[in-house]
Amino acid sequence: MVEFLTWVEDSALGEMMRGLGVWSYGLFNLAHILGIATLFGSMLIFDLRLLGLWRRIPLRSVAAPTLPLAVAGFVLAAGSGTCMIATNAIDYSDNPFLLIKFPAIALGVLNAIVVAKLPAWQAVTATDAPAQREPRALAISGGLSLAFWLTAVASGRMIGYW
Numbered sequence: 709m710v711e712f713l714t715w716v717e718d719s720a721l722g723e724m725m726r727g728l729g730v731w732s733y734g735l736f737n738l739a740h741i742l743g744i745a746t747l748f749g750s751m752l753i754f755d756l757r758l759l760g761l762w763r764r765i766p767l768r769s770v771a772a773p774t775l776p777l778a779v780a781g782f783v784l785a786a787g788s789g790t791c792m793i794a795t796n797a798i799d800y801s802d803n804p805f806l807l808i809k810f811p812a813i814a815l816g817v818l819n820a821i822v823v824a825k826l827p828a829w830q831a832v833t834a835t836d837a838p839a840q841r842e843p844r845a846l847a848i849s850g851g852l853s854l855a856f857w858l859t860a861v862a863s864g865r866m867i868g869y870w
């Protein structure tokens with residue numbers, strides 16, 4: 709872990725970030741927060757729909773705006789976060805919240821990939837008819853997704869307090 713973080717800090721990205729000037733870290737942090745807000749806000753609506761809220765709105769009508777926004781937010785958060793961590797990566801070497809945050813992000817992404825492959829997802833999104841009840845597999849995935857993203861946000865916020 710320390711070797712990897714040393715490599716990240718010594719990288720060309722790390723050097724570039726440290727040379728950018730006094731406002732740069734704050735601006736990347738702002739981009740990070742905007743990315744997180746976009747990702748988490750979109751996933752909150754989508755996951756609550758999977759859990760059975762707003763059943764009269766077809767699932768694919770909820771997915772159409774929320775999923776592309778979630779992907780855009782993720783790309784912004786991951787890009788800005790990589791730049792931020794490269795600035796002073798070694799400082800995070802004994803930070804336990806890093807070891808909670810990154811597995812939670814990986815599980816959140818993995819869960820989204822699994823949901824898209826579920827037969828229940830394919831069946832429900834093939835129609836605009838309102839569902840009486842969503843398949844249990846989709847509700848479970850929605851609950852898991854909320855737990856993973858909440859853990860990522862909470863542990864990300866805690867990193868700075870260690």
Ligand code: HEM
Pocket residue numbers: 737740741744747748782785786787788789790792793813857860861862863864865866867868869
């Ligand atoms: C490759 C992906 C990511 C990297 C490398 C990364 C890295 C970082 C770094 C270095 C910080 C600053 C920690 C500090 O010293 O205070 C941070 C803050 C934070 N990150 Fe990330 N992050 C990534 C993705 C995400 C994602 C996907 C989320 C949420 C779903 C997230 C949530 C947070 C939160 C809530 C903060 C605290 C922001 C603040 O209060 O200023 N991060 N991240």
